[in-house]
Amino acid sequence: MRKRWLALIALCIVAVSFDTDVSGAQQPAPTDAPKYVVVQYDRPHGRAITAFGQRAPTLKESGFEQLEVPEGMTADEFLAELRRDPAVISAEAPPSGGVTAAFVPNDQYYNSVGQNQAAYLDQIGAAAAWDVTTGDDEIVVAVLDSGLDLGHPEFAGRLWENPADADSDGVDDDGNGCIDDRYGCRFVNLTDVNGPACGYAGSSTNEFAWGDVRDDHHVNGEFHSHGTMVSGILAASGNNAVGVAGMAWGVKIMPIKVLGCGRDPGPLPRGEYYNLAEGIDYAVRMGADIINLSVAADRDEQVIRQAVATAQAAGVIIVAAAGNTAGSDVGVRYPAAYTEFPNMIAVGGTNNTVSATSWYAFSRYGPAVDFAAPNVQVLTSARSDLGFAVPYFSTNQGGTSFASPFVAGTFALMMSRNPALNASEYIQMARVTATPPAPAPHGQNWAGSGVINAGAAVARVPMRVTGEALHDWEYVPPASQVRALVDGQECGTSTTSTNTGVISRYDVRIKSAAEQPGCGAPGKMVQLLIAGSPAQPQIPWAGANQSLAVIDHSASSVTPPPGAVVVQSLNGGWSNIAVLDESGDLPDALSSLAGWTTVYRWDAAADGFQGKGAYGRYSTEVPDFVNNISSLATFQAVWVDAPAGNVAMLNPNPPSSRSIGLQPGWNNFVYTGANKEVKDALAGIAGKYTLVMQYDNALRAWRIHTPEQPRYLNDFGGLFKLQTYWIFVTEPTALTMN
Numbered sequence: 081m082r083k084r085w086l087a088l089i090a091l092c093i094v095a096v097s098f099d100t101d102v103s104g105a106q107q108p109a110p111t112d113a114p115k116y117v118v119v120q121y122d123r124p125h126g127r128a129i130t131a132f133g134q135r136a137p138t139l140k141e142s143g144f145e146q147l148e149v150p151e152g153m154t155a156d157e158f159l160a161e162l163r164r165d166p167a168v169i170s171a172e173a174p175p176s177g178g179v180t181a182a183f184v185p186n187d188q189y190y191n192s193v194g195q196n197q198a199a200y201l202d203q204i205g206a207a208a209a210w211d212v213t214t215g216d217d218e219i220v221v222a223v224l225d226s227g228l229d230l231g232h233p234e235f236a237g238r239l240w241e242n243p244a245d246a247d248s249d250g251v252d253d254d255g256n257g258c259i260d261d262r263y264g265c266r267f268v269n270l271t272d273v274n275g276p277a278c279g280y281a282g283s284s285t286n287e288f289a290w291g292d293v294r295d296d297h298h299v300n301g302e303f304h305s306h307g308t309m310v311s312g313i314l315a316a317s318g319n320n321a322v323g324v325a326g327m328a329w330g331v332k333i334m335p336i337k338v339l340g341c342g343r344d345p346g347p348l349p350r351g352e353y354y355n356l357a358e359g360i361d362y363a364v365r366m367g368a369d370i371i372n373l374s375v376a377a378d379r380d381e382q383v384i385r386q387a388v389a390t391a392q393a394a395g396v397i398i399v400a401a402a403g404n405t406a407g408s409d410v411g412v413r414y415p416a417a418y419t420e421f422p423n424m425i426a427v428g429g430t431n432n433t434v435s436a437t438s439w440y441a442f443s444r445y446g447p448a449v450d451f452a453a454p455n456v457q458v459l460t461s462a463r464s465d466l467g468f469a470v471p472y473f474s475t476n477q478g479g480t481s482f483a484s485p486f487v488a489g490t491f492a493l494m495m496s497r498n499p500a501l502n503a504s505e506y507i508q509m510a511r512v513t514a515t516p517p518a519p520a521p522h523g524q525n526w527a528g529s530g531v532i533n534a535g536a537a538v539a540r541v542p543m544r545v546t547g548e549a550l551h552d553w554e555y556v557p558p559a560s561q562v563r564a565l566v567d568g569q570e571c572g573t574s575t576t577s578t579n580t581g582v583i584s585r586y587d588v589r590i591k592s593a594a595e596q597p598g599c600g601a602p603g604k605m606v607q608l609l610i611a612g613s614p615a616q617p618q619i620p621w622a623g624a625n626q627s628l629a630v631i632d633h634s635a636s637s638v639t640p641p642p643g644a645v646v647v648q649s650l651n652g653g654w655s656n657i658a659v660l661d662e663s664g665d666l667p668d669a670l671s672s673l674a675g676w677t678t679v680y681r682w683d684a685a686a687d688g689f690q691g692k693g694a695y696g697r698y699s700t701e702v703p704d705f706v707n708n709i710s711s712l713a714t715f716q717a718v719w720v721d722a723p724a725g726n727v728a729m730l731n732p733n734p735p736s737s738r739s740i741g742l743q744p745g746w747n748n749f750v751y752t753g754a755n756k757e758v759k760d761a762l763a764g765i766a767g768k769y770t771l772v773m774q775y776d777n778a779l780r781a782w783r784i785h786t787p788e789q790p791r792y793l794n795d796f797g798g799l800f801k802l803q804t805y806w807i808f809v810t811e812p813t814a815l816t817m818n
Contacts, residue, residue: 116146116147116148116149117146117147117149117155117158117159117162117171117172117173118144118145118146118147118171118172118173119144119145119146119147119162119168119170119171119172120143120144120145120168120169120170120171121143121145121167121168121169122143122166122167122168122169143169147162155173156173159171159172159173182207182208182210182211182535183207183210183211183214184198184207185210185318185319185325186319186320186321187318187319187320187321187322187323187324187325188321188322188323188324189323189324189459189472190324190325195457195459195474196459197324197325197458197459199432200432200454200456200457200458201325201454203430203432203436203454203531204436204453204454204486204490204515204531204532204533204534204535205533205534205535205536205537206327206534206535207535208534208535208536208538208539209490209493209534209535209537209538209539210318211535211624212493212497212538212539212624212625213330213493213496213497213538213624213625214318214319214328214329214330214493214496214625215315215328215329215330215331215492215493215496216330216331216495216496216499216625216627217330217331217332218332218496218499219328219331219332219369219370219492219495219496219499220240220331220332220333220334220367220368220369220370221314221315221328221331221332221333221334221368221369221370221371221372221488221489221492222264222333222334222335222336222359222363222366222368222370222371222372223307223310223311223314223333223334223335223336223372223374223485224336224338224356224359224360224363224371224372224373224375225295225306225307225310225311225335225336225337225338225339225372225374225375226295226296226297226305226306226307226337226339226340226341226342227266227293227294227295227296227297227307227308227335227337227339228263228264228293228294228295228307228308228311228333228335229294229295229305229308229461229462229463229464229465229471230263230293230294230335231464231465232308232312232461232463232464232471233317233322233323233464233471234312234316234317234323234324234326234461235311235315235316235317235333235461236317238315238317238329238331238332238333239263239264239332239333239334239335240263240264240332240333240334240366240368241262241263242254242261242262242263242366244256245258245259245260245261245262245291246260246262247260248260248262248291256362256365256366257289257362258289258290258291258362259289259290259291260290260291260292261289261290261291262291263291263293263334263335264291264293264334264335264336264337265289265290265291265293265336265337265359265362266280266289266290266291266292266293266336266337267289267336267337267338267351267355267356267358267359267362268280268337268338268339268340268351268355269352269354269355274340274341277341278296278340278341279296280292289358289362292337293335293336293337294337295307295308295337295463296341296342297339297341297342297463298341298342303463303465303466304462304463305461305462305463305466305473306339306374306481307335307337307339308461308462308463309460309461309462309473309475309482310372310374310460310481310482310484310485311326311333311335311461311485312324312326312460312461312462312472313326313327313458313460313482313485313486313489314326314327314328314333314372314485314486314488314489314492315327315328315329315331315333315489315492316329316460316461317329323461323470323471323472324459324460324461324472326489327485327486327488327489327490327492327493327534328489328490328492328493328496330496330625331492331496334363334366334368336359336362336363337359338351338355338356338358338359338375339351339375351375353377353379353381353383353384354383356373356375356377356384356387356415357381357383357384357386357387358387360384360387360388360390360391360398361387361390363391363396364387364390364391364394364396368396369396369397369492369495369499370396370397370398370399370488370491370492370495371391371396371397371398371399371488372399372400372484372485372488373398373399373400373401373415373416373484374400374401374480374481374482374484374485375400375401375481376400376401376402376403376404376413376414376415376416377413377414377415378413378414379414380414380417380418381414384414384415385418388415388418388421388424389421391421391423392421392422392423392424395423395502395503396423396503397423397425397488397491397503397506397507398415398421398423398424398425399425399427399484399485399487399488399491400415400416400424400425400426400427400484401413401416401426401427401479401480401481401483401484402416402426402427402428402429402443402444402445402446402448402449402480402483403416403444403480404442404443404444404479404480405441405442405443405444410444410445410446410522410524411444411446412426412444412445412446412448412449413444416448416449417448419447419448422503422504422507423503423507425450425451425487425491425507426448426449426450426451426528427449427450427451427452427453427480427483427484427486427487428440428443428444428445428449428451428452428480428483428526428527428528429442429443429452429453429454429455429456429478429479429480429482429483430443430452430453430454430455430456430483430517430527430531431456432454432455432456432457433456433457435518436515436531437515437516437517437518437527437530437531438517438518439452439517439518439520439521439526439527440452440455440456440478440480440483442477442478442479442480443455443480443483443526444480445520445522445524445525445526446524446525447525449525449526449527449528450507450511450528450529451487451510451514451527451528451529451530451531451532452483452517452526452527452528452530452531452532453483453484453486453487453531453532454482454483454486455475455478455479455480455481455482455483456475456476456477456478457474457475457476457478458474458475458478458482459472459473459474460472460473460474460475460482461473486532486534487510487532489534490510490532490534490537490538491506491510493534493537493538494506494509494510494537494538494541496625496627497538497541497627497628498541498542498543498544498627498628498629499627499629500544500546500629500631501541501542501544501629509537509540509541510529510532510537511528511529511530512529512540513533513536513537513539513540513594514527514528514529514530514531514532514533514537515530515531515532515533516530516531517530517531536594539592539593539594540592540594540595541592541628542572542589542590542591542592542595542600542628543572543589543590543592543600543606543619543621543622543628543629543630544587544588544589544590544628544629544630544631545564545586545587545588545590545606545608545619545630545631545633545635546585546586546587546588546630546631546632546633547585547586547630547631547632547633547634547635548583548584548585548586548632548634548635548791549562549577549584549585549586549610549635550584550610550615550634550635550636550637550791550797551610551611551613551636551637551638551639552636552637552638552639552755552796552797552798552800553636553638553757553758553791553796553797553798554791554796554797554798555582555583555584555791555792556577556584556610556611557584558577558578558584559577560577560584560610560611561573561574561577561609561610561611561612562574562577562586562588562608562609562610562635563588563608563609564588564590564606564607564608564609565606565607565608565609566590566598566599566600566604566605566606566607566621567598567604569596569598569599571590571591571596571598571599571600571606572588572589572590572591573588574586574587574588577610581792582792583791583792586610586635588608590606600621600628601621602621602622602623602624603620603621603623604620604621605618605619605620605621606618606619606620606621608635609637610635610636610637611637613637613638614637614638615635615636615637615638616635616636616637616638617635619633636757636797636798638755638798639755639800640755641754641755641800641801641802642731642801642802643731644730644731645728645729645730645731646658646660646728646729646730646731646802647726647727647728647729648660648726648727648729648777649725649726649727649777649778650720650722650723650724650725650726650727650777651724651777651778651780652722652723652724653721653780654719654720654721655719655720655722655775655777656717656718656719656748656775656777656804657717657718657720657727657777657804658715658716658717658750658802658803658804659712659713659714659715659716659717659718659750660672660714660715660729660730660731660732660802661712661714661729662714662732663711663712663713663714664711664712665710665711666679666698666707666709666710666711666712667698667700669711669712670712670720672727672728672729672730673720673722673727674722674723675722675723676700676720676721676722676723677699677700677701677721677722678697678698678699678700678701678720678721679697679698679699679709679712679718679719679720679721680695680696680697680718680719680720681695681696681697681709681712681716681717681718681719682694682695682717682719682746682747682748683695683696684742684743684745684746684747684748685741685743692744692745692746693743693745693746693747695719696708696709697709698710714732715732715734715738715750715752716750717748717749717750717804717805731802734752734801734802735752736818737816737817737818738752738753738816738817739814739815739816739817740814740815740817741812741813741814742765742807742809742812742813742814742815743809743812744809744810744811744812745808745809746806746807746808747806747807747808747809748804748805748806749804749805749807749815750802750803750804751799751800751801751802751803751804751805751817752801752802752817753799753801753817753818754801754818755798755799755800755801756798756799757797757798758772758785758787758796758797758798758799759787761798761799761817762787762799762807762815764814764815764816765809765813765814765815768809768810768811768813769787769807769808769809769810770786770787770808770809770810771784771785771786771807771808772784772785772786772787772799772805772806772807772808773785773805773806773807774796774803774804774805774806775804775806783795783796785797
């Protein structure tokens, strides 16, 4: 069969020496917070909306002033005094730490004299992105290339691993089609030349998938490092005081070797179309989130198209180099040219040594290009087995091979910030934040949406919160709205909650301040409203290197506790109610309850039938000597036979941290803590109770809550202040209600 070869994008790499001077190290910020507050006074012209063409008001004209905290007062005391002034719109203490410079890693060549990484990384906002995230090791980027120097110090602890086939026994232990693929897989067909020359294992073309992914790149008889260089740009370890910093130094790299060692005739390492397709398929099957393809070919092959379609269906983003020109060639090369797949991102190159937005004259262009990134004189890792004084290269003249990993790294940082979004959301955020390119002499598209801006893209990442939508810890009805507020401003809305059977769920996307001013930012709290009522708990906006994905977050709006008056329902027969009058003798101890005839009080400690408690009774219809209780205490639970109606009683305002003793068996008690979910209200006696019940006076029916049972099987989910409950406990204990 005629073989079709896939050639790497043309590139020029020249070994260079580096000055080891390190400059620009990040300085520690002052630790003493300024002793001032910021206040905004209500000034009529300060809140006016200026017409087009008019000067906007200054901060002072808008009512803002900075005030020193008076001697002898704390900042909180001064703020409280200011907020009592009706002329004050807001008064806030500035957050500790103030404003700092963007994160500067201490890697040797980041800010070195002469050629350094900062020169081009500043053009794409890398340091600003690192202020937010440096990458999460749950994010996996597959690099399909000439392999990787697995022993390079920049990748120590940074490699994806497959524990199911890591024993080097020559057997495909996990049956995934690749032998001993601890760190990745090699898809290179064996030939009479590359087998002995490159040392590839296997005896036939059917045994080419092995875990030997070492980078063995040759060019015209010289050793080079294409795969190791691409991986270094993308994810070399950062802030480790040596070498270089990659774009996303916290993520994992999955090296997949699809290009041979290059000892066959020709200047570049090569691979077959089917090899590349197999590499894409392997990356998808083994869980890669992003695939970087710094490779290119001139033909559209169905097998590669099918592999890209598989990645598209799995939500995997593929970032591919647009290709380099050869003479007068134009048009993006494959697979970057597959524009029908939205997850395929084609990357052109900028001439970053001229300006951040100028076209690199060797970069291909055309409608398929989505973004551009630096690719000239980029410093990166080189193979450590080549004998250089330091294992680092400069791309010198460059190539779009080296632009692609900057974009792949940006997507990895966005995913690290919130892994719960879909590919189209990451791509759209990158598009709207890209820096507009300068026109190229050819007048055609060379940068798509623009030059990638990692800092702006990461800042725009929203929070995503999903979970069960509840009111009083019970499911809300279908079509209930869930809104997200930050400082009172709406920053996200879930169209409706959705129901799966009886389970009501929500999924809300909450905008960052970069997308909508005033919305989410570190230190802010997100308040959900469910069906118009505030839900608890509130959600903090994640800080640096924390995720904005909040999944399966049960949020419940909660009925407020009673105010000055407490209303209890009576059904005209037996009702279980709380004693809210002052403690005293009967019948006066139920003075707020008219028309009642008999009251029963359960005593869990009393000797009764089988020793499990007994009732005491007081009736107005019998002589006193027949009754066996004569008094009641505030916050006791009782059964009362009284006329139907809603009875209003003054709130006795129960003390905080009231504690009651509970006996084995059934106990009837009045809950006096804050309104809480059952498991939280009873956290102090967790494991010591098996059932909680409440008698619904109005319906004359029992409601049951069983711990550890699914919410939809329980009749109620929370305990509420000044309501009565029955609880079955298994050992003597005490319940403190906060």
